[in-house]
Amino acid sequence: MSENLYDVEKGKEYIVTETPDVKLLSSIGIFKGVKIKKENTYRFGGPVSVSLSTRKIAIGKDIAEKIRVKGAL
Amino acid sequence: MACHEVTEDSKIPAGENKILLMGAPNVGKSVFFSAFTNIHVVSSNYAGTTVSYMKGSLPLNGVNYSLIDVPGTYSLTATSEAEEVAIRFMSSHPKAILLILNAADLAGSIKLALEVLEYNIPVVAALNLSDVAKRQGKSINIKLLEKELGIPVIPTVAVKNQGLKELKEKLAEILADNGSCNPNAAGCAACAGCSGCPKGTSVLSHWERANEIISICVKDTNVAPSRLDKFGDALLRPWPGILLSIVVILISLGVIVGAGKSLESLILLPLVEEGIVPLFEKIFSGIAMPEVLYNILIGQYGVFRISFEWILALVMPYVILFQLVFSFLEDSGILPRMAVLFDNVMRKLGVQGGSIINIMLGLGCAVPAIISTRAATTRKERLIVTSIVCFSVPCISQTGALISLLSAYSYWMLLAVFLTGASVFILISIFTGKMLKGKVDPLVIEIPNLLIPERKAYFKKFFVRVKQFLMEAEGPMLIAVIFAALLAETGALVGISNFLKPLVSGWLGLPQEASMSLILGVIRREMSVAPLLSMNLTGLQMYVGAVVSLVYVPCLSVFGILAKEFNLKVALSIVAGTVFSALFLGGILNHIGRFLQMVF
Numbered sequence: 251m252s253e254n255l256y257d258v259e260k261g262k263e264y265i266v267t268e269t270p271d272v273k274l275l276s277s278i279g280i281f282k283g284v285k286i287k288k289e290n291t292y293r294f295g296g297p298v299s300v301s302l303s304t305r306k307i308a309i310g311k312d313i314a315e316k317i318r319v320k321g322a323l
Numbered sequence: 324m325a326c327h328e329v330t331e332d333s334k335i336p337a338g339e340n341k342i343l344l345m346g347a348p349n350v351g352k353s354v355f356f357s358a359f360t361n362i363h364v365v366s367s368n369y370a371g372t373t374v375s376y377m378k379g380s381l382p383l384n385g386v387n388y389s390l391i392d393v394p395g396t397y398s399l400t401a402t403s404e405a406e407e408v409a410i411r412f413m414s415s416h417p418k419a420i421l422l423i424l425n426a427a428d429l430a431g432s433i434k435l436a437l438e439v440l441e442y443n444i445p446v447v448a449a450l451n452l453s454d455v456a457k458r459q460g461k462s463i464n465i466k467l468l469e470k471e472l473g474i475p476v477i478p479t480v481a482v483k484n485q486g487l488k489e490l491k492e493k494l495a496e497i498l499a500d501n502g503s504c505n506p507n508a509a510g511c512a513a514c515a516g517c518s519g520c521p522k523g524t525s526v527l528s529h530w531e532r533a534n535e536i537i538s539i540c541v542k543d544t545n546v547a548p549s550r551l552d553k554f555g556d557a558l559l560r561p562w563p564g565i566l567l568s569i570v571v572i573l574i575s576l577g578v579i580v581g582a583g584k585s586l587e588s589l590i591l592l593p594l595v596e597e598g599i600v601p602l603f604e605k606i607f608s609g610i611a612m613p614e615v616l617y618n619i620l621i622g623q624y625g626v627f628r629i630s631f632e633w634i635l636a637l638v639m640p641y642v643i644l645f646q647l648v649f650s651f652l653e654d655s656g657i658l659p660r661m662a663v664l665f666d667n668v669m670r671k672l673g674v675q676g677g678s679i680i681n682i683m684l685g686l687g688c689a690v691p692a693i694i695s696t697r698a699a700t701t702r703k704e705r706l707i708v709t710s711i712v713c714f715s716v717p718c719i720s721q722t723g724a725l726i727s728l729l730s731a732y733s734y735w736m737l738l739a740v741f742l743t744g745a746s747v748f749i750l751i752s753i754f755t756g757k758m759l760k761g762k763v764d765p766l767v768i769e770i771p772n773l774l775i776p777e778r779k780a781y782f783k784k785f786f787v788r789v790k791q792f793l794m795e796a797e798g799p800m801l802i803a804v805i806f807a808a809l810l811a812e813t814g815a816l817v818g819i820s821n822f823l824k825p826l827v828s829g830w831l832g833l834p835q836e837a838s839m840s841l842i843l844g845v846i847r848r849e850m851s852v853a854p855l856l857s858m859n860l861t862g863l864q865m866y867v868g869a870v871v872s873l874v875y876v877p878c879l880s881v882f883g884i885l886a887k888e889f890n891l892k893v894a895l896s897i898v899a900g901t902v903f904s905a906l907f908l909g910g911i912l913n914h915i916g917r918f919l920q921m922v923f
Binding site for chain 2 (some may be wrong): 273276292299305307
């Protein structure tokens with residue numbers, strides 16, 4: 251079952267299952283199949299921060315809501 | 324045999340001996356560039372400091388190569404203007420590529436390296452920030468990495484000048500090998516077998532391969548995160564990040580205002596008023612000259628009086644302190660964290676958190692702030708941020724002058740003007756957001772590791788910035804001062820003031836001579852504040868004068884950069900908009916103030 255990245259619980263690892271068509275996402279490291287850890291959700295319309303294998307990035311709410319993830323095993 | 328269709332490109336310099344300096348944003352390319360070419364490019368700890376490319380000469384093996392600092396890219400897939408520029412450079416027959424890898428973000432770096440290698444150009448890689456990787460407990464086996472990538476890799480800490488000599492030697496070596504195809508490069512071997520060129524290789528397979536290489540070359544010793552990394556993480560969490568950011572901002576302000584004010588009133592003003600000015604008075608009174616000329620030189624608005632009073636005593640201390648504080652913030656990696664923490668607020672204002680960095684640059688000077696908006700992904704975002712900077716963000720020279728003017732009355736007055744400026748900020752961003760067509764892309768930002776700025780690099784940057792200020796601002800400031808002296812001491816000001824009286828005195832409630840502010844303010848921002856200093860204004864007049872000069876025309880240099888970066892129409896609209904809103908707002912505030920004074 252996939253959920254959107256904005257709403258999933260923080261502090262856990264996820265696999266990305268679907269990304270919106272934002273080119274910068276794939277070049278910065280968010281694409282289908284990649285494992286990420288959600289670090290923080292910023293309230294009141296703020297972004298989410300996630301860590302990839304060696305990099306930390308923040309993604310605005312409007313994009314994060316369109317990123318689908320499923321829990322990593 | 325080349326792997327790529329090469330098309331000639333008019334926008335890319337055609338020079339023969341190009342070496343490209345490439346890497347992800349914020350990996351320190353500019354530091355390498357400065358070290359190799361002696362041209363100083365300002366670098367900072369956030370993505371996108373170099374928004375256009377720089378070129379410098381680099382002699383190697385007796386041949387003069389030109390080293391090109393290509394804007395930072397996460398990939399070569401043309402997702403932004405910077406990446407398009409990078410791809411065009413790759414296709415312009417460079418002799419070699421100096422690729423900077425980020426040891427602290429090896430996966431991303433290797434992925435970029437794999438893309439670069441497909442172009443079949445000789446590559447030397449620097450493994451930069453190797454100190455940060457070590458701090459995080461990563462031990463990278465360079466030999467294995469070289470083998471996996473098929474290119475030489477030199478570990479470096481560029482800001483400390485470590486490994487740069489070896490890197491240069493290696494670069495000379497592969498250039499001496501000559502031959503468009505380096506037999507050592509895996510790219511070449513791979514190329515012979517590639518069927519449809521890199522387009523066919525998916526992004527995912529590059530990431531997979533990068534992670535595979537990492538599993539071979541990197542050993543993760545589990546060290547406890549350093550205090551700096553812990554602090555970096557804390558700064559990024561909403562709690563206590565927001566509180567810490569506010570503390571950082573308040574301390575910065577405190578240092579700039581407090582130390583600036585002390586420098587000004589304890590050292591510089593006494594020096595000017597009791598030392599320099601009397602000296603010139605003595606010199607000039609010893610020379611026979613017409614009274615008008617004497618007044619122009621050293622009268623109340625004389626060139627030799629106000630150039631020292633205004634520029635040396637009122638502006639310089641704040642400029643210097645601002646650069647000291649801001650360079651530290653830039654190099655530390657605090658700014659991108661603030662961009663993340665305050666994205667929600669900025670989003671409600673119609674922009675995104677990253678714009679905070681542009682706006683903070685504007686607190687120094689609007690010109691670099693406007694240039695930095697090139698990194699914005701849409702024109703709408705560029706225009707909104709530019710408008711915010713032009714209408715509501717005072718540059719540090721003007722802030723210095725405002726502090727001198729208002730703090731003499733009361734620090735509360737300073738706060739009142741600040742809050743008024745903040746309201747203009749909010750209004751203008753909402754207004755331009757509604758007016759302009761198009762959209763603003765949400766935030767996507769890499770968060771760099773927190774660093775303690777390296778002392779040498781930090782001071783070099785500080786000196787470059789102050790030197791730049793002196794070179795660029797001194798001329799216009801002196802012109803403004805001479806203009807002021809001529810206007811005031813020849814009597815021309817009286818005529819103009821009479822003409823502007825209904826506006827300046829009637830509508831704004833300021834003394835007639837304040838028309839000087841409106842005239843000089845066109846040339847430089849702080850010059851619209853400086854004349855008010857000697858006018859014995861009432862509290863209300865000070866407030867109105869400060870607000871008018873804050874919103875008023877953002878100086879000639881800004882006009883120039885607006886016309887260059889956008890077009891004449893945008894430049895003229897912003898000037899017209901600022902003049903109108905400054906006078907409109909000033910008048911309204913004046914009348915409200917008077918009304919309140921009458922009632923209470």
